Amino acid sequence: MAIEPTITRVLVRSKTHLVQGDSYNDKCNVLKNKICQEVWNRDFDPQQDRWFTYGALFGYDNRRCYFLVDNGPHTADEIPVQWYEWTGSQL
Numbered sequence: 001m002a003i004e005p006t007i008t009r010v011l012v013r014s015k016t017h018l019v020q021g022d023s024y025n026d027k028c029n030v031l032k033n034k035i036c037q038e039v040w041n042r043d044f045d046p047q048q049d050r051w052f053t054y055g056a057l058f059g060y061d062n063r064r065c066y067f068l069v070d071n072g073p074h075t076a077d078e079i080p081v082q083w084y085e086w087t088g089s090q091l
Contacts, residue, residue, distance in 0.1 A: 007072030014086035
């Protein structure tokens, strides 16, 4: 019996001013890597991970924003979601 690869979806809620970095790309990369290090003990890998942001308007302070990272096949019907909050220093 073959082992089916599983998908994991990680959703992180934060505030725009809590995400470190100088540019939009820096800020997204910091959080993508933090998420992957927390869940999979590695940095974000675009070959196997997918990501999406919502509300990541970093030019505005104190705005709610969300980061989503998926890993695994994207054909699954039911996808478990792990929820975190980024405090500016930890998930």
